[in-house]
Amino acid sequence: MRKFFVLTTLLVMSTASALAVDVSGSVSFLTKRGQKPRIDDSVIWLEPVKVAGLPKVVAGSYAVASRSKTLLPHIVVVPIGSTVSFPNEDTITHNLFSVSKPNDFDLGFYKRGTSMTKKFDHAGVVNVYCNVHPDMSAVVHVMSTPYFTKANPQGAWSIEGVVPGSYRLNAWNEIGGSVIADVEVSKSGVVGQLKLTIDTRQHRKTRHLNKEGKPYPRTGEY
């Protein structure tokens, strides 16, 4: 009985992977004068709508470093349940935090050569800032789908090994938000709009607040 179960499971898994399809497309911007959004900071993902045999989301370990008062990489995409470490490579102390609920956190002050970690258990966009240096920012984009990627510098993207089914294709950029298209993936091909345009024209630069919800002091020197 057990043997039969294992065999059936293997058969289903191999059938699903044999039918898996590569989904590729591109992303571009509709900008206003003066805007230069980074196309390779755009995140692309397939949100399952009706899919049989969707693979599990596998959590991992990621890192965002503080280097010369800059968080690198600026955008990191992680599967749900992943852990992100935030090593401080500067000679000064930082205090990274996020007020993006329910993934909010406050790592407190920590020195050069040390690191703090945070586990992300909820899907969504997490804005990360430093409570000392207002220009430091990063985004942790937490995914509940196994199918995600970032665009390359030309705007092209490809997600390999997608199990056939109905999906919602999302393209997101920090200053343009999300664009969504319905996509049908089958072994005979992919039907849907795979070239998406992100409109960044409505974006306005705003100053974010510190971890207490107050404006940063204007000392000019940090």
Ligand SMILES: [Cu+2]
């Ligand atoms: Cu800092």
